[in-house]
Each structure stands twice: as C-alpha cells, then as structure tokens.
Amino acid sequence: MTRSPKDLRDLAGLYALDALEPVERDEFERFLATSPETQAEVEEFRRTATALAGAEAAPPPAHLRQQVLEATATVRQERPRVVALTRRGVSAMTVAVAAALVVIAGVALVLTGRLGEANDQLAVLEASDAVWVALDGEATPNLRVVWSASRGEAAVVPGATPTLPEGVYALWNLPTGGDPQAVAFFDGSETVYIDTAALFREPEQLAITIEPSADVVAPTGPIVAGPARA
Amino acid sequence: MGGPNPFRRLRRTRNMDPARAELRVVADPTTAPATDELMQRVARGDRAAFARLYDEVMPLVYGIARRVVRDPAQAEEVAQEAMIDVWRTAVRFSAERGSARTFVATIAHRRAVDRVRSVEASRRRDTADARLADPPPAVVDEPEPAAIDSLERHQVREALAALTDTQREAIVLAYYDGRTHAEVAALLDVPLGTVKTRIRDGLIRLRDTMGVTA
Numbered sequence: 001m002t003r004s005p006k007d008l009r010d011l012a013g014l015y016a017l018d019a020l021e022p023v024e025r026d027e028f029e030r031f032l033a034t035s036p037e038t039q040a041e042v043e044e045f046r047r048t049a050t051a052l053a054g055a056e057a058a059p060p061p062a063h064l065r066q067q068v069l070e071a072t073a074t075v076r077q078e079r080p081r082v083v084a085l086t087r088r089g090v091s092a093m094t095v096a097v098a099a100a101l102v103v104i105a106g107v108a109l110v111l112t113g114r115l116g117e118a119n120d121q122l123a124v125l126e127a128s129d130a131v132w133v134a135l136d137g138e139a140t141p142n143l144r145v146v147w148s149a150s151r152g153e154a155a156v157v158p159g160a161t162p163t164l165p166e167g168v169y170a171l172w173n174l175p176t177g178g179d180p181q182a183v184a185f186f187d188g189s190e191t192v193y194i195d196t197a198a199l200f201r202e203p204e205q206l207a208i209t210i211e212p213s214a215d216v217v218a219p220t221g222p223i224v225a226g227p228a229r230a
Numbered sequence: 231m232g233g234p235n236p237f238r239r240l241r242r243t244r245n246m247d248p249a250r251a252e253l254r255v256v257a258d259p260t261t262a263p264a265t266d267e268l269m270q271r272v273a274r275g276d277r278a279a280f281a282r283l284y285d286e287v288m289p290l291v292y293g294i295a296r297r298v299v300r301d302p303a304q305a306e307e308v309a310q311e312a313m314i315d316v317w318r319t320a321v322r323f324s325a326e327r328g329s330a331r332t333f334v335a336t337i338a339h340r341r342a343v344d345r346v347r348s349v350e351a352s353r354r355r356d357t358a359d360a361r362l363a364d365p366p367p368a369v370v371d372e373p374e375p376a377a378i379d380s381l382e383r384h385q386v387r388e389a390l391a392a393l394t395d396t397q398r399e400a401i402v403l404a405y406y407d408g409r410t411h412a413e414v415a416a417l418l419d420v421p422l423g424t425v426k427t428r429i430r431d432g433l434i435r436l437r438d439t440m441g442v443t444a
Binding site for chain 1: 274275292310321324329332408414
C-alpha cells in the first residue's frame with residue numbers, strides 16, 4: 001500500500017509511541033529519512049513519550065548494575081557513519097540539480113546529488129576553522145584529513161589514487177594516555193565525510209593503518225601514515 | 231553556500247515557538263545537559279561515563295520496561311538489553327537532535343515493546359475476543375510503592391488528566407501497554423483512523439500542556 005506524504009506524516013505520533021505495525025514502521029522510516037519536518041515532529045513526540053516514561057521511573061534491582069557493566073565490557077560499539085559523497089543523495093526521488101567540479105589537493109571530485117547535501121558536506125572543507133592534516137606515507141601519498149570543530153565533521157581527502165591491495169584503511173585518533181579510537185574505515189578511492197561530533201571535540205594525533213577488515217577494535221596493522229598532530 | 235540546509239531550518243522552527251522550546255526543560259531541568267555530556271563521552275568509548283550514565287537513566291529504563299512488560303524478571307532482561315543497546319549505539323546520539331534521556335527512553339521503550347509483542351503476539355490474538363468483553367483498563371495507574379515520586383510524575387499525571395477519556399485510553403494502551411494501533415482499535419472497537427486521530431491529538435495536547443507547565 002502506498003500512502004501520500006501527508007498520510008505518512010500523520011503517522012508520526014504512532015511511530016513515536018512504537019505503535020505502528022512492522023511493515024508500516026519500515027514504510028514510515030523510509031519516508032522519515034526524506035522529511036526534516038517530520039523528523040522534528042517525531043523528536044517532539046518522543047520528548048513527550050520520554051516524559052510518559054519518566055513518570056514510571058523506578059529503582060532498578062541493585063544487582064543489575066554490575067551485570068550491565070560486565071556485559072558491555074565485551075560489546076563492541078558502533079562506529080560513526082561514514083558517508084562517501086559520491087554515493088549519497090542520489091535516489092529515484094532526487095533529480096541531480098547540481099554538478100560541480102571541485103579541485104581539492106589535486107584531485108577532481110565530481111559532485112552530484114542534491115545541492116543542499118553537497119553544500120553541507122563541502123562546508124567542512126571550507127569552514128573557517130578547518131584544520132588540514134597531511135598524513136604522508138608510503139601507501140597513502142598526500143592523503144589529507146580536514147577537520148572542523150565548529151561543524152563537528154571531518155573529511156578524508158585522497159591526494160592520489162592509492163594502492164590498497166587488500167583490506168581497508170583505518171583512520172585512528174590517538175588520545176594521550178588513552179586507547180586508539182577508530183574514526184573511519186575507508187578504501188581511499190574517494191573523499192569520505194565523517195560526523196565526528198560524537199567522537200571527539202578535537203582529535204589529538206591522527207594515524208592511518210591498513211586493517212584486514214572494518215571489524216577491528218584496535219589497530220592491528222602497521223601505521224602507514226602519520227602520526228600527525230591536528 | 232546557497233543550498234537549503236534542512237537542519238538549520240529545523241532549528242529555526244523550534245526557536246519560533248517558545249512553548250515548545252520549554253518542553254525540553256520538562257524532562258529534567260538540572261541534569262539534562264550533564265546527561266547529554268555523559269552520553270557524548272559514552273559515544274567515545276568512555277566506560278566510566280557509561281557507569282555514571284547508568285546511574286542516571288536506569289530508573290527511567292527499568293521503570294518503562296516494567297510498565298510495558300509487567301513481569302519483573304522480564305523487565306530486568308529488557309532493561310539490561312536496552313542499556314547494552316545504549317552503549318552499542320551511543321554514536322548515533324546527537325545532542326542537536328534530542329536529549330540523551332529521549333535517546334535512552336526511545337531505545338528502552340522499543341525493546342520493551344518488541345518483547346511484549348514477541349511473547350504475547352499469539353496469545354493476544356487468541357484472547358482478543360475475550361478481552362473485548364473486559365471492562366476498559368484503568369487509564370491512570372496509581373503510583374506503585376516502589377515508584378520514584380517526582381515532579382515529572384506529577385506533571386505527567388496532570389497532563390494525562392487533561393486529555394479526553396478516549397485520547398487518554400488510546401495513548402495508555404499504545405505507549406504503556408505496548409499495543410499497536412491496530413490492536414488498540416480492536417480493543418476499543420473503533421476504526422483505525424479514529425485511533426490514529428485520538429493518539430495524535432492526545433500527544434499534541436500532552437506536548438502543549440507539559441510545555442506550558444514547565
């Protein structure tokens with residue numbers, strides 16, 4: 001069954017209360033991704049639902065605390081979403097309204113997709129507080145990381161076509177006195193944009209390794225670029 | 231940059247309506263920013279922050295789990311699963327989009343509802359007819375002895391009391407009992423569209439009432 005956008009938007013309240021049937025929920029979520037107005041409405045209804053939940057707050061059994069803390073010790077956290085610009089924003093609904101040729105660090109990127117998204121993503125490269133970090137290394141010639149504190153975003157910009165025989169590149173933040181923190185996994189073929197707001201206010205040292213897969217929780221491969229201070 | 235930025239527009243919309251902006255304060259005026267900060271540290275893998283977050287939000291998580299699934303042993307499991315989800319998916323939290331409490335409550339309620347539906351789906355279908363003959367459920371429960379008596383509880387009870395009976399009934403069945411809108415419609419013997427309207431109108435009224443009293 002296909003619903004109109006208005007009909008779908010009217011489901012925001014049911015969605016926020018988890019009262020949709022699974023099929024409807026999936027359909028609504030696909031619509032939600034395209035509608036900032038509905039996202040704002042869902043968020044408001046969820047705040048209301050949170051108050052309903054808060055009214056039921058009750059002291060949890062004491063033994064649960066240790067149980068939960070021990071259980072999470074072995075649970076790997078999701079990593080931030082990594083979005084490749086050229087794969088984003090192109091759908092049947094989207095007409096490519098802009099194609100721009102931008103030259104960054106000697107690499108030409110053809111940008112397609114919705115203009116707003118392209119602009120949003122480019123903004124990190126042009127932010128007034130953008131910090132460029134060159135990570136030179138044998139396997140990653142002229143690879144650069146640009147990061148903006150005000151936007152809470154970073155981008156990895158390949159400077160030349162790198163050779164990656166197998167595995168993936170991993171970009172790590174190396175906090176002083178802390179464990180290396182995975183920032184992004186990428187193949188180096190295109191610029192990737194990273195939402196770093198949840199990861200760090202500012203990176204300390206950045207380094208790149210080659211890893212067998214994007215499942216590693218700590219660097220296992222040798223450092224192929226960096227470390228460099230942001 | 232000339233293109234439209236949907237997120238900027240979203241923020242402007244919120245700022246235009248002071249009543250709605252205040253609603254954020256309802257949840258917890260003193261600890262909300264601190265909880266958001268903890269959540270951001272958890273997203274960076276900070277286990278000490280997670281332990282503190284646990285202390286802050288677990289009463290909320292356990293409370294809603296117990297309310298929805300009812301059985302205490304299952305509520306414990308659901309609450310534990312929800313907290314592990316919070317740890318695992320912390321990176322999805324964005325303080326710009328909503329508070330940490332809302333992020334956590336959303337996860338906990340979804341988990342509780344999933345549990346209720348998987349366990350009770352078949353039983354509910356079998357007994358739906360029998361339940362229709364039952365008197366309508368009490369819509370505002372008396373606080374249980376173990377419940378935390380809070381300003382929030384008081385505000386929510388007042389806000390629920392300000393709804394029409396039919397709105398309150400539909401919202402309580404959907405949120406606190408974890409029913410789908412189709413189940414609510416069957417239980418109340420009203421059309422789907424009616425349930426949708428009652429829940430939507432009721433939520434808007436709750437939102438506005440709690441915003442005003444903040």
